[in-house]
Amino acid sequence: MTAPLLQIDGVTIDYNTKKGNLRALRDISFDVNKGEIVGIVGESGCGKSTLISTILQLLPQNAEWKKGAINFKGKNLIACSEKEMRDMRGKDISVIFQDPMQSLNPVITIGRQMVDIQHRSTSPYVEKWQKAIDMLSMVGIADAETRLKQHPFEFSGGMLQRIAIAMALMSRPDLLIADEPTTALDATLEVEIIKRLKDLHKEMGCSILFISHHLGVIAELCQRVVVMYAGSVVEFGSVDEIFFNPKHPYTRRLIECDPGHIKERAKRLPTIPGEIPDLTEALEGCIFQERCSEIIAKCKISTPHFVSVGQNHQAACWLNHNQEPE
Amino acid sequence: MIKYMIRRLALAALILFVAVTAMFLMIRAVPGDPVQIMLGPRATPELQASLTAALGLDQPIWKQLVIFYSKMMQGDLGVDVFSGRSVTQIVMQQLPYTLELIFASIIWSALLGVIFGAYAAANPNTFWDRMIAFVSVSFIAAPAFVIALLSLLVFAVQLRWFPAIGVGEGFWSRLHHVVLPAFAIGLSWVGYIARLVRASMLEVLGEHHIRTARAFGLAERRIIMVYALRIAILPVITVIGVGMGFLLSAAVFAEIVFARPGLGKLVIDSITTRNYPVVMGAVLVSTGLFVLSTAISDIVNAWLDPRSRQSL
Ligand SMILES: Nc1ncnc2c1ncn2[C@@H]1O[C@H](COP(=O)(O)OP(=O)(O)OP(=O)(O)O)[C@@H](O)[C@H]1O
Ligand SMILES: [Mg+2]
Numbered sequence: 289m290t291a292p293l294l295q296i297d298g299v300t301i302d303y304n305t306k307k308g309n310l311r312a313l314r315d316i317s318f319d320v321n322k323g324e325i326v327g328i329v330g331e332s333g334c335g336k337s338t339l340i341s342t343i344l345q346l347l348p349q350n351a352e353w354k355k356g357a358i359n360f361k362g363k364n365l366i367a368c369s370e371k372e373m374r375d376m377r378g379k380d381i382s383v384i385f386q387d388p389m390q391s392l393n394p395v396i397t398i399g400r401q402m403v404d405i406q407h408r409s410t411s412p413y414v415e416k417w418q419k420a421i422d423m424l425s426m427v428g429i430a431d432a433e434t435r436l437k438q439h440p441f442e443f444s445g446g447m448l449q450r451i452a453i454a455m456a457l458m459s460r461p462d463l464l465i466a467d468e469p470t471t472a473l474d475a476t477l478e479v480e481i482i483k484r485l486k487d488l489h490k491e492m493g494c495s496i497l498f499i500s501h502h503l504g505v506i507a508e509l510c511q512r513v514v515v516m517y518a519g520s521v522v523e524f525g526s527v528d529e530i531f532f533n534p535k536h537p538y539t540r541r542l543i544e545c546d547p548g549h550i551k552e553r554a555k556r557l558p559t560i561p562g563e564i565p566d567l568t569e570a571l572e573g574c575i576f577q578e579r580c581s582e583i584i585a586k587c588k589i590s591t592p593h594f595v596s597v598g599q600n601h602q603a604a605c606w607l608n609h610n611q612e613p614e
Numbered sequence: 615m616i617k618y619m620i621r622r623l624a625l626a627a628l629i630l631f632v633a634v635t636a637m638f639l640m641i642r643a644v645p646g647d648p649v650q651i652m653l654g655p656r657a658t659p660e661l662q663a664s665l666t667a668a669l670g671l672d673q674p675i676w677k678q679l680v681i682f683y684s685k686m687m688q689g690d691l692g693v694d695v696f697s698g699r700s701v702t703q704i705v706m707q708q709l710p711y712t713l714e715l716i717f718a719s720i721i722w723s724a725l726l727g728v729i730f731g732a733y734a735a736a737n738p739n740t741f742w743d744r745m746i747a748f749v750s751v752s753f754i755a756a757p758a759f760v761i762a763l764l765s766l767l768v769f770a771v772q773l774r775w776f777p778a779i780g781v782g783e784g785f786w787s788r789l790h791h792v793v794l795p796a797f798a799i800g801l802s803w804v805g806y807i808a809r810l811v812r813a814s815m816l817e818v819l820g821e822h823h824i825r826t827a828r829a830f831g832l833a834e835r836r837i838i839m840v841y842a843l844r845i846a847i848l849p850v851i852t853v854i855g856v857g858m859g860f861l862l863s864a865a866v867f868a869e870i871v872f873a874r875p876g877l878g879k880l881v882i883d884s885i886t887t888r889n890y891p892v893v894m895g896a897v898l899v900s901t902g903l904f905v906l907s908t909a910i911s912d913i914v915n916a917w918l919d920p921r922s923r924q925s926l
Contacts, residue, residue, distance in 0.1 A: 346825050349738075378830035385829070390822040395844050395919050405830040439920045455830070 291362060292319035293495050294343070294463060299356030301335075301342055308568045309352075312338045314519045314575075316356070320463065325489060325496040327506035327527075329542065330516035333564050336499045337386055339516075340465055343497075344383065345373045361462065378405060382461035384469040386499075388448035392440040398424075398451060399436030405455055423454040428480065445472040453481060457488060465497045470505060478502075482509055503546040507531055512600075515539045518564050518575045525601030535603035537580050574606065582607060618916050618923045626909035633901050634686075638679060641894070651888055652695055691898065692891035701895035705880070709899060711781050712876035715799070715868060716861045718792045720854060723800035724807055728847065731811025735819060735846075736838050746808060753805030758864060762798035762871045769794060779873035795868040799861065807850055815846040848915050855911025859904050 301313040312335045320326045328336055341347045343358060345365060358365040361380065365373065385391040393401055402420035409416065417436070424432035427450040440448060449472045456464060466485070470478040482505060489496060500506050506513055506527070513530040515523040515538065523536040534540045541560045562579035565571060574580070574587040586592075586606045594602040595609060649665045650657070666672050669692075670681050685692070691701040730750065734743040770778035782791035818824065819842055827837045866878030877896050884892040916923045 341825070344829055346828055348820065374828075374831050374834075376831070377828065378832075383826075383829045385822065385826055387822065391826045393823040393827065393841050393845075394921060396841065404827075404832060404836075407830075407832060441921050441924075452826075 293322045294320040295359040297357045300354035302352045302354055304350045310567045312519050316521055318514050318524055320495050320497055323493045325510045327510035327513045328499045334516045335519040337467055340467055379459055380461055381463045382456040384452050384456045384466040386467040388452045389445055394440055397437055397439055423458055427454045460492050461494055463495045467499045520575050523603040529598050529601040535597040535608055536605045537582050538576050619913055622909050622912050626905050630905045691895035694892055695889055701891050705895045705899050708875055708877050708880045712865050714792055715795055715865055718796035719800035723803035727804045727807025728811050730808035732815055734812045735815030750805035750808040754802050758798055761801050765794050765797055781874050795872045799864045799868050810850055814849050818842045818845045844918055848919055851911045851914050855908040858907035862900050
């Protein structure tokens with residue numbers, strides 16, 4: 289068996305804020321194998337975007353690296369120089385950032401930006417421009433030629449999201465990271481883009497790290513799922529295991545609350561009661577204890593560690609420990 | 615873009631009209647007979663009456679305003695009471711000297727300020743960032759007249775690198791003459807612009823689209839000089855546009871210290887001799903310059919930032 293393409297091992301990140309240290313990522317570990325599509329799910333604010341910036345080594349100034357290691361293609365990204373990282377960004381790793389409204393430069397035309405990101409190519413300007421036209425047409429933007437001469441504010445959110453996707457797909461990366469790339473799209477387009485990503489995956493064989501709130505999309509696209517809660521991974525496993533045999537109460541709540549999952553017409557959409565704990569406060573025990581309906585005494589005392597709960601399936605919950613001898 | 619330019623220039627014309635009318639009315643509202651002041655207490659009544667008629671002061675105020683504007687449209691700003699020369703001619707003769715001083719000051723201080731500020735923002739909290747901060751604040755704090763006198767002493771009197779007074783003739787000589795006064799006027803602007811660029815650059819560098827540019831592996835120099843600077847420079851251009859007013863008044867003192875001809879010198883000389891038409895003409899042109907420069911800075915901003923073309 290070959291080594292995984294991306295190995296994240298015990299990554300811990302704090303943000304320095306006025307309120308104190310915000311523990312955004314806590315001991316995150318998981319792998320992405322070559323050619324695999326891995327999904328990350330979790331509520332807003334659980335640290336998904338922070339994880340992406342960490343992989344790219346593009347964290348904001350106030351982020352503080354606590355510990356951990358990230359291996360990509362056998363290289364330790366933490367030890368890489370800025371130049372080595374820059375050589376990888378946009379070539380070996382491509383990203384589609386969340387919030388396309390703010391992810392594109394507001395004063396430079398789309399065309400210019402799409403040409404600029406081809407800076408590694410030696411082909412002449414006209415060819416780069418033509419490639420930008422082709423990519424825009426590919427993601428379903430009509431009249432690409434004139435559209436390229438416009439600025440981001442002249443596009444709708446969904447169009448910008450498609451442009452961001454087109455930009456990320458311009459090179460042939462080993463790893464494509466997509467941070468909620470379909471949230472601003474309508475259902476038809478979403479299906480279209482997911483299909484496009486699937487085709488691309490088949491054609492180029494790149495690995496994809498796919499972040500989404502939308503469990504249906506994750507189930508459709510991914511092979512493996514990582515469930516995050518408040519900066520921690522709480523469960524991970526194959527798609528089937530996670531969706532049909534969830535072993536962490538949080539995962540179960542997530543699936544129950546997914547609108548696509550609710551069959552009968554309910555008066556109110558179910559939600560997970562409570563909210564993500566304040567990440568700046570130290571918390572003894574399990575991170576999910578305050579909202580967990582299946583809480584036991586041990587949860588308040590110590591943090592559960594991962595145990596295997598099925599084939600390629602692990603969860604961090606004390607409930608699963610009971611079944612095993614300790 | 616063209617539409618924006620037309621609208622912005624029309625607005626400038628409107629502002630100028632309001633400002634000039636207000637100025638005109640204010641001068642008329644000042645108590646005291648301008649003719650008497652101009653001619654002195656010992657002038658004969660006939661002389662006073664003829665000057666009053668010549669200046670149109672016997673007409674009702676609205677008519678005076680109409681006459682004033684129709685003359686202004688034809689480029690006639692009245693005549694110098696003493697020499698009888700056309701005020702337009704006098705002002706236009708002095709204008710280039712002031713303009714070259716102001717432009718020289720802006721260009722060198724903006725260039726240096728932007729470079730300092732961008733460098734400091736790209737390397738925050740390093741030794742050079744702190745050094746630039748220290749130098750900038752000192753530049754801002756240094757009074758221009760001290761700089762002027764010191765540079766005069768050092769570079770003109772002792773080292774004899776630059777001439778102390780006058781404006782020179784021909785391009786190179788004029789450039790040579792403008793160095794010291796432009797240095798004195800521009801120095802505090804270097805510091806001011808450097809601080810401004812650093813602050814706005816730091817803000818822009820924290821925005822998401824910069825992270826995107828980095829995520830595609832763009833060279834850091836290109837990100838800073840094109841992707842970030844184009845946004846960070848916007849407030850600087852606005853400040854320079856508005857700063858034209860300060861530069862015009864700074865030019866007054868520089869023209870006196872360095873004995874240069876120019877608008878500022880003209881205004882001072884005319885005020886001391888109570889030469890009202892010339893004062894009025896010079897102030898009018900300065901106002902026009904100010905209104906024009908704010909319009910130009912807005913247009914440059916609109917060119918750099920397509921979002922702002924939407925407004926107005
Ligand atoms: N620059 C920053 N400074 C301080 N705190 C930050 C910063 N960026 C993010 N955070 C905090 O870190 C936590 C994780 O944020 P992150 O953006 O990674 O969440 P997310 O899972 O991507 O959420 P969403 O689904 O809404 O995009 C949040 O509590 C957020 O408030
Ligand atoms: Mg996010």
